[in-house]
Amino acid sequence: MASGAPGGNFRSWTPTPPERGxxxxxxxxxxxxxxxxxxxxxxxxxxxxxxxxxxxAKKYLGCxxxxxxxxxxxxxxxxxxxxxGDTTTYHPNxxxxxxxxxxxxx
Numbered sequence: 001m002a003s004g005a006p007g008g009n010f011r012s013w014t015p016t017p018p019e020r021g022x023x024x025x026x027x028x029x030x031x032x033x034x035x036x037x038x039x040x041x042x043x044x045x046x047x048x049x050x051x052x053x054x055x056x057a058k059k060y061l062g063c064x065x066x067x068x069x070x071x072x073x074x075x076x077x078x079x080x081x082x083x084x085g086d087t088t089t090y091h092p093n094x095x096x097x098x099x100x101x102x103x104x105x106x
Contacts, residue, residue: 024069031063055083 026032038060041053058080064070075081 026064026067026069030067031060031069034060034063051083054080058083 026035034056038053038056041050041056045053058075058078061070061078061080065072
């Protein structure tokens with residue numbers, strides 16, 4: 001597929017997959033409440049990256065990880081560490097996934 005550019009130059013566009021793979025929709029609404037709480041916070045703070053909204057984002061992504069709607073990931077890689085009330089720097093299932101990967105290598 002070609003797309004026009006200023007000056008009459010044409011170049012082809014190659015789609016690239018998302019960096020972290022697919023992000024399945026939550027058809028069953030398993031994490032809808034966490035999503036709504038986060039969006040409400042963002043609206044209240046006028047889309048500022050407030051610590052209380054980041055804590056809600058962490059709860060929402062944690063819910064998605066718990067329900068296999070996204071890959072388990074280290075909170076640090078998601079930029080969600082050192083938030084108020086933090087006790088861990090990784091999702092509880094993150095280490096289990098790493099152990100499963102290492103078991104397959106033996």
